[in-house]
Amino acid sequence: MGIIFQEKGNIFKLDAKDTSYIIQITEKGYLQHVYWGKKVRSLNLKYISRFYGEQNSKALEEGVINNFSLDYMPAEYPAYGNQDFRSPAYQVQLENGSTISDLRYESHNIFSGKKKLQGLPAVYVEKDEEADSLEVVLRDSVSGLKVVLTYTAFKDYDVITRSAQLINEGKEELKILRALSANVDLGCKDFQMLQLSGSWSRERHVVKRPVVMGIQSIESRRGVSSHQQNPFIALMKGDADEDHGDVYGFNLVYSGNFLANVELEQFDLTRVQIGINPFDFTWLLKEGESFQAPEAVLVYSDEGLGKMSRTFHKLYRNRMCRGVHRDKERPVLINNWEGTYFNFNEEIIKKIATEAKELGVELFVLDDGWFGKRNDDTTSLGDWFVDKNKLPNGLDNLAKYINEQGIKFGLWFEPEMVSPDSDLYRKHPDWCIHVENREKTLARTQLVLDLSRKDVCDAIVKMVSDILDSVPISYVKWDNNRYMTEVGSATLPAERQRETAHRYMLGFYSVLEAITTRFPEILFESCASGGGRFDPAMLYYMPQTWASDDTDAVERLKIQYGTSIVYPSITMGAHVSAVPNHQVNRITPLETRGNVAMSGTFGYELDVTKMSDEEKETVRQQIITYKEIRTLVQFGDFYRLLSPFEGNETAWMFVAEDKSDVAASFFKVLSSSHKKLSVLKLKGLDPNKDYLLIGTDEVYGGDELMNTGLVIPELKGDFQSYMWRLKEIK
Template identity: 45%
Template sequence: MEDLPHMAIQFDVTTGIFSLETNGSTYQMQADRHGCLLHLYYGAPINGPADYLLTFYDRGFSGNPYDAGTDRTYSLDALPQEFPVWGTGDYRSTCLTVKRPDGSCGCDLRYKSHSIRSGKYDLPGLPAVYDTAEQCTSQTLEIELEDICGGLSVTLLYGVFPELDVITRSAVVKNTGTGNIFLEAVQSACLDFVGGEYDLIQFYGRHAMERNYQRSPILHGAMVIGSRRGTSSHQYNPFVIASERGANEDHGDCYGMSFVYSGNFTCTAERDQYDQTRLTIGLSGGQFSWPLAPGECFTAPEVILSYSGRGLAALSHNYHRTLRRHVCRGKYRDIPRPVLINNWEATYFDFTGDKILEIARRASGLGVEMLVLDDGWFGKRDNDSKGLGDWQVNEEKLGGPLSNLVETINGLGMKFGIWTEPEMVSEDSDLYRAHPDWAFALPGRKPVRSRHQLVLDFSRPEVVDHIYGQLCRVLDSANIEYLKWDMNRSICDVWSAAGDGYGCGAILHRYVLGLYGFLERLNRRYPDLLIEGCSGGGGRFDAGMLYYAPQIWCSDNTDAVDRLFIQYGTSFGYPVSAVGSHVSAVPNHQTGRITPMKTRGVAAMAGSFGYELDLSKITEEETACVRRQIADFHKFWPLIHDGDYYRLSGPSRPDCQRAVAAWEFVAQDRSEVLVNLVSLECHGNPPDLYVKLKGLEQAALYQDESSGSLYPGGALMTAGLPIPRPTVEYESWQIHLRRA
């Protein structure tokens, strides 16, 4: 038996079985007698081998490897596998398709060797889960597979974090031959289930209504979601869950796959002819073709796997802890982020330096800690049809150098931040006039416009370097402590004028690598800079971006009621600390809905908090409400940031008749809880409603901080807490309980 301390990774040389152990799961695979790496088991901890689950029958139209000889019961068309590839007789969705120099496709990978070591592998140029030297409990398993005909090897990477209950996966493909090959599809991870009935939970949407919860049974055939837009997209999120039929928030087996990548992706859920279920996720096959010269390697982006046998809430907690502490980085990973005011919905493009100072003075007096200057501060940017790419301060508009404005705002006791969109260019810009070939466009054709802008070719280092230089000059010119990085269109017309011969199949991945390289340089040069990711809101809300930006603008939709649903879906795979959320004006600019100031604050407090409205136009009552909200956010920040998040109601939870949205934050030691409630329906003579709390100490008493009432923890979880009757539409409540 080969293992490391704490037995997180074990290898039995007799059986060829690898066992990966976390506190709440066991993951097993086997290098079998033919050298094929078969998947055995993933689920609740077990003590012993699970190879008994493999079955062998002579199945019609399921082929057999040549080296199986006369054994017609051995078929990779039916056996569960770790990294299935095209060309072995497996006709299900596979992880790797290779085109050879002679035009043929396929490979046959067999086990060659492995190594086990302390610590977590890293992925040069790509975001990945990390461990720290102080907390290092992770371990790495590398398994090298080799094509039986030579010319190709694949190293499978596994990172095991026992306390987090996560296992990370990646793969490195190497051309060991003498001719060029093309990778036509690379999926980073596969989960095979030999039995059972599963649902696929995924999060679909559109601009301004992202990450809607959808649960569908995995039936015969393939369910495919993904993005072809150049970003992870508003339409489908690269986080999915396979749950056993009947699993809910508190019970049942649930398996998560989070793709740590911000570009095109594909996820396939398939139930095969023998009622087995396969789930794969990785780079989009339809728009991917990667040339690999002799000796070159290709590294697949990482996937974070997690298993919960205690339902969806526990699975979410695994991801929240992992992303919060082992994906997000930098100064603002753990400390409170400043409450900010963004001028966008207050002014749009129509502002001057004096108007910005007026907003800052009003906000400062209410306790707001940062002003963010949104679109329109640069070039000739007076509307959204020009100026992108010209990242020079418009001093005429601001009434002087940016440093003067920033110094005045700093003098008010406030920090300062700016909005940028570095990946884009306007045709009406000095940059485009000088370098039209830097924008994506097909040869001889006019490009597809979106929001009057084109996309810069970030697959070209000279383009990245130029924009990086411009942006650094702005950041160096003043005390700028926050940067909003936006990206406001999908990518089309994928062609690089650089003419390097890689073709469109490699450009989009090179684009994402260029983006990551840019962001990594910013993080290293400005370690105290708070970067917020954005792509028209939540169009690039993924674990990859969180590696560079610890928060992401959740949605361009700031309507408090719509945000409840958007934030509900987001919570399954991402922590509240990653959510950028603001209080905006009413009637809301996106929906026209009117909600109370308090309710807008309760909704926005399920994220990094701020305001996006003209504070000079609010009433005295609302002004007092703003002061209370800021004080409450600071008071509750440790609980909101580090507490366990529970969904108490929502689109999948009809126990409150969908009349209320409810969620809570519970301290790790269960000493306090913050219950959040928003009324969604208002009727005459309504029935009484109760919301059942979660995560409390069964035998403890909890005291309401406001009323002084005492409640038994067991009763709060079993019978629930009565919800006050709403007196106005969309009324809200926050109830803070402490263990007595």
């Protein structure tokens, strides 16, 4: 059993793969955090006096509770309004207007396996023996509020998941003002905080800053997890780096508004919190009603960021992504968006697909513009019927033609949106998110459909399903191209209007569950103006995400490097596009564009019929190479070697789980007149194995490759790259 309860001391000990997480019930019934780190055997708590103050330590060891203070107790799910003046994990308002609550331990339950979260995506197990779970019931005796904290410890991963359920078992209504998913108080002040920040076309850039006294936080208020901030933070202790030191990672399994909060307080405790953003959020709990917070994934690493990342990668590949495509290699695709935009017809599409098939492409994706009267982005979202002016023989005929060429067919949708100039909006103007008597702000000339309403969700499921039922479709790109404004719903009463954004997410997840369950053979890829909703919750329904609308190879170095901090390469859509690049107007070599894109789910975003014969041959060879390394890239272990955030050079590599196969890539942004001998030291190899450098007769020991490295060839010019392939000699 990975979780035990020791009555002497009232201690819970949760053991994951190489990690221990320890909680104690104090004399007064509060739930106290004791330890999270490398696995330990002992349950002796005397050592914590070094961290948590003399008075609280004495209270723990001797039962002396008069001097006990919540203000320097490391809490598991703290309130506000008693003695703890730090940020609370939750807050509820009673009918008398007060916001004071006091949760005390009532009971607990330990069991094998992991339960599903009602209406929410979460990490799962396929067999009960993969994990053990702990439910701790806390109760506020005055209000009747019951909180169930759920912890799961995984046998094969250094992972603890957490969630919270709030239940009103009193006689009065409660209003939730704050309901975060996880709170951890760490007994240390010496932390660097790492976040993944940016904007449209420059998502998930790595940002590090020291944790200082007070509060530092990231959040989204945009209705989606956002381009600006990803729902992830890591705390790096002391001089921890890519390969060394203690790192604590926190990732929220949620696609909407979130808050990740770090507070360093007067006693050098660092409080870390993550959950739904309390900004503009309330939730009314009537008698007997409950509220389920999303799940938070907590990963501890004693070997730096790299080990933390590989833990997230394996967990998400194996126990977040679902369905028949989870363990399948993803196809090489071509998407016509940057090749044609809205300006295409049936003949153009057929030519692109046919030419792409000859180059080795396996899937053609028809992007925006195939429906309604969609000749630009001002019209037709919501009118999901084929534009016969562009496709006179229908979508079904086009898909069958492409299938007959030996290539699969995919299709773009944006089902969460509606254009004011559409039949759907004219028929149902109240179906969009809006506030009565307020102007509806347009973004990309569109509005957001109100998925907090069941009738709207049902309509979306039917509209999308009708197309998927009638056309042989193998892939769907599901897009979302704007944030939420004027957040309100025509069907919710006044006291529930601030529930709209979260009810939208619950409705959205129900739509995704219905459609992906009904069409299990279709590969779904999520997109939100590129990488605006790249979060683990989306991976639960759609096992890959378009990483960014910026397809420039140089910009993608930072985007894909940052994304790799949490998310595996198999989930990361990465395509080669034409030059000059449409986002930054940069001209980069086709070889470099290919080497960057081959580090994710590979494809092309251009019109291959406009390429020269030489370029087509390069594409053909790129696809051959990718198919050779596809299993390695999509299912291997990922190692970051050189950071684009720290210099002119970037490098990363993939290693097979059995250490037998290796692909390493090096990228140089700007050329220099300074000549020097440069080597690249590899990681993750077996020091006792010998490796053949593919394309040569050179053999290197794994220890040699990691300690002395490979010589980087001279690369002339800007934006150059090089890839090495190595195989174990058996």
